Amino acid sequence: MQITNTTDYALRIIDYLSEKGNLATEAELADNLKIPIRNISKIMNILKNNNLINSEMGFNGGYSLAKNPEGISYFDVISATESSMNLNKCLERNGVCSRNCIETCNVRKVLLKVQEDINQNLKNITFENSFNQSEIIEKRYLLLKVDLNSLDMNIISIKSKFSDVFNNYMTYDEFLYKFINHCVSKEDRDRVKSFLIDFKNSEKYYQDSKVKYRSEDGKTWMDLDKHIDDTQMVLMFKSYEYIYENQDKTNISYLQQDMMIVNEFWDMVSLLETVLAHNKLEDHESFHNISFFTEQIYKELQLNFPEYGILDNEIENISKLATIHDIGKISTPYEVLNKKGKLTKEEMDIVKKHPEDGANMALKLPKCNSTKKLVHYAYNICLYHHERYDGHGYPKGLKSDDIPLEAQVVGLADAYDALISERPYKRKINHGEAVRMIVNGECGSFSPKVILSFIIASMNKTWIEKVSK
Template sequence: MVGGELLLTSLKVFEKMSEEMFLFHLEELNKKKISGFIIKRNESIPSYLLDTLFKFCEENHIPVLEISQNQNYFRIIKYILGQIYSKEAANRLYFVSMHDIFSGILLNESNLNVAIEKVLILLNKMLDNPVAIYSSDYDCYASSEEEPVSFNIENGLKRYIPEVITKQQYFIQKREYVEYINKMQLFDGRYFYLVITEKNNQLNDIDFAGMEDAILTLQFALMRLSAEEETMAINRCLERDGFCSRNAVNHCRVHKVLLDVQNTFNNKLENIKVSDLIRPGKDEYFGRFYVVLKVNLKKNSYECVYSHNQDVYDQSEIIDSYDEFIKNYVNWFVYESDQEKIESFLLLNELKKVDSCIEEDLPYRRLNKDSYIWMEAKKYVDTDNHKAIITLHNNKIFQNNIVSMEQELRNKEKVMLKQYWDMVTLLVAVLNHNNVVDKEYHDDISFYTEQMYRQLQKDYPKYGITDEDIEIVTHLAPIHDIGKVRVPIEILNKPGKLTKEEMDIVKQHPLVGAEMTQRFPKGLTTEKLNQYSYEICRHHHERYDGTGYPDGLKGEDIPLSAQVVGLVDAYDALISVRPYKKKLEHDQAVQMILNGECGKFSDELLHCFKKVSSQNNWIKRSEREDV
C-alpha cells in the first residue's frame, strides 16, 4: 500500500448521511491519497453506504478490507505499524495516536467518573485484557469487567521495565494470571493501583507505549475527584453551624488528620503503657517497689497498669473503687505517720480539684518488714481530658524514671506536631487544587514572610521575635486564605469587578478561616500554633489605620503575624496574574505598598519591607513567571 492515511471505521459516523453527502466525503478522502479502508460491518449501517463505498474504492483502486465484528482494531493497527516501521518508530506512532484519543476523553467528558470508565473500556479494547483500578486498601474503584477479581500484592512482586520511553513505573506479579501494576500517586499521599491482567493476550512493548497517556489521564481524573471530594468534606467538617458526620472519615482526608491529631492529644495519658515506662530488663529505673495507675476522672474508674507486687495487681482487679483501692494500699504499705497525707494527696476528690493540668510529687515512707524505705508518689493530672496517672516509686532513683517518662511524652508530642503540620500541608494542597492560589504561591508567601520576620528580628528587638516564631509563622502563612474554600469558585475567578454582594461574601473568608482554626487540636504543644493560625487567618486583612476588615483593628492591636502576612499577601497579589488584573512589575508593586495604596502598614513594617524587597533573592523570586 502507498499513499496517506489508512482509515479504520465502522461507518457509524456516516450512517445518517445521504448517498450524495457520503460520496462527497469519499472524494475528499481520495484527495488526501488515502491508502485504504479497513471496515467493520455494523448492522445499523444502511446497505447503500457499503455499496457506495465498495463501488468508489473499485473505481479509484483503493484497497478495502472487511473484518469481522470480533476482530480487534487495535491489534490490526499494531500489526500494520510493526510491518511498515521499525520497532521504535512504531511505538512512537502508536503513542501519538493514542495520545489524541485519551486527551479527547478528558476534553469532551465533564463527568470525571464517566471519563475514568471510558478510559478503562478503551484500555480493555486496546490490550484485549481486563483492566481495573484498586485503592491502596485493594478495594476495586473501577473496572472494565462487570465482576472484577479481588486484588492484592504478593511477595513475588518484581519491577518490570518495558523497552519503551516511559515516565511510568510498572511492577509484575503472577497470581492466576500475570498482572502488570502501575501505582498512580495523587497529590495528597493517596494512591491507586492500575492493574492489567494478562488473561487473553500477552502484552508487548507497543502496548505500554499506547497506554502511557491513559495512565496520565486516569491520574489527572483521580486527582481532580480527590480534590473535589476533600473540598466537599472540608465544607461538611467545618460547617459553621454543624459538624462532619463520623462516616465522612472514610473519604475526608482533612477529617482523618484532624481526628488523628485530636485523638492523639486526648489519649496522651491514656496511651501510656507499662512498656513506655518500664523498658524490658531496665527495672533499675524504678527500684524494687513501683506501681503505675491510670485514672479516668470522668468515670471515677482506674486501672493498675503495672505493679512489682502481684498481690497489689490482683487487688486492683477485685476493688472497683479507686478511692477504696488507695485506702487499702495506704493501709497495707504506707508508714502510719504518712498515711493521712498520702490519702489526701491521691484520693479522687483531690485529683478533681486540679485546674487544667498539674504534675506534683510527695515523699512518703513505705513499710518494708520491720523497717521502711523512702518512696515518692507522683501524680500527673489533666482535668481538661479527665485523665490522671499515679506512680509510686523508690525515692532514690525516682528522678531516672521521671526523665524517662518525660522523654517518652516528648516523643509523643513530636508525633502530634508532625500530624499538625501534615494537616497544614493538606490544607495548602486543597487551596492549590481549588485554584484559590497558584501552585507555587505557598512557597512564595512563606519566603516573603520569613524575609520580613528576620529583618524585623534584626532591626526591632522590641518585638522579641524568636527563631521559633519565625519558623511557625513562615509555615502557617500559606493557610491565611483557607476560608476561601467556602467562597464560590465563580466569584473567585470572576474576571471583572465584583458586585457589593459578591465582595461581602469574599470578606467573610477571614472569619471562616479563623473558625476553621478553632477546630484544630488544642493543648500545650499546639497552643502557640493555634494562636498564630487564628491570628493570621482572621486579621491578615486588617490595616494599621483601622480601615481593614473584618474587625477594624487599629495599630498594635493587630497581631504582628497578621500584619506581616497581610503585607506580603498584598505584595504578592500585585505581582501575580489574577482573573481581574494583570501582573505588575516588582518596582511598581513595592512603590504602591510604600505609598499606602494597599492600605496602611506600620512604619516598622514598611522600613523592613523596603530593605528586604531590594535584595537580589527577593527580586529574583518576584520575577518568576506564573505557572
C-alpha cells in the same frame, strides 16, 4: 548528610546519661560505650558549651545531663556537633549555587523539603521518647471531595492503608461500602454510615461537622470531618490517637503524645495547602512565595527592631503558617473568586467572610502544649490578615498594634504577592511598581516598622531574583 564520629559518640553519651540518670565518669563512658577516651573530653566540652550536660570536678565528679531527657532532642545534639545540618551547600543561609539559580532550581526545592522534614523529625524525637518509636501505630489520612449533584468522587490526598483500599475510579457508593466494611470497627459502622450518607445542606451556606470512630482493628481512634457547601462535600479522615502494643495507655509519655500531635499539626497544614491547591485557590509557587516574603520581612523586623523580641523559631513557624492564610476561601463560591471584572457589593460581602471562616478552621487544628502557640498564630493570620493599620480593614476594623504582628506581616506579604501575580480580575505588576504601590498606601495602611522592613527585604538580591524569573 552522614554524621561524623563525634556526633555518633555524642548521641550515645546523651542516650547513656538519659538512661542512667546520674553522674558518669569519662572512664565509665569510654568502657560502656566503646568510645576512645581521648575523644570524650572534646565531646563533653562541645555538649557543655551547648548547655546539654553539666560537669562536676573532684574525686566523685563526672558528667550528667543539664536538662531532663525529654528536653533534649536529637536535633539539639546533632546541630551542636556538626558544622552544618544541610544536605547541600545551596541550602545554607548564604548558600552558593554553581548555576546561580538558587531561587528557581527544582533540585534545591526538593532537597529543601527533605531537609525541613529531617530537621522537624529530629526536633520531635527526644531522648526520653526515642525508645518507644517503633510502637506508634502508622498514621492514616484520606482527603476526598464529593460533588453533591453527580456524587462523583475525587481523592485529593491519601496515606497509609487507605491507599491500598481506595482509588479515584470508585463511585461514592462503592467507596462507602468498602470504607464501612474494611476501615471501621463493627461497633461504629452504623453510626459512621449514617454520618456519611447525611449530606443534605441546611439553610446555612457553609457547614461542618465531625464524628470519631475506631479503626477496623480497634487500634486507632480516627477523626472524620465533613465540610459541606451548596455544591460539594469535603471529607477528611485522620488518625488522632494511638493505642500502643505491650504498653498500658496510662503509661504513655505525655511528651510522646505531644510529639505526635505536633507532627499531626504540620500534616494538617500540608493537607490544607493541598485543599487550596486542588480548588485552584492557590498554587505551589504561591505557597512558596508567601512563605518566603513573610520570612524575609520578619528577619528584617528581628534585626532592626529588637524590641519585638522575635525568635528564630517564631519566624520559621509563622512563615510556614502563612501559606494557609486564605484557607477560608474554600467556602467561597468559585465563580465569585474567579470573576473577571468588579465584584458587586453582595459578592464582596461573601468574599469578606473568608477570614472568619479560616479562623474557625484554624481552631480545629490539632492541639497540645506544643501547638498552642502555633494554633494561635494560625488563627490570627487567618482572621486578621486583611486588617489595616489605620482601621480601614476587615473583618474587625482593628487599628495600629491591636493587629497581631504575624497578621500585619502576612497581610503585607499577601498584598505584595497579589500585585505581582496575575489574577482573573487584574494584570501582573512588576516588582518596582508593586513596592511603590504598597509604600504609597494603595493597598491599605501598614505599620511604619513593617513597611520599612519590607522595603529593606525587597531590595535583597534573593528577593529580586525570585520575583524576576
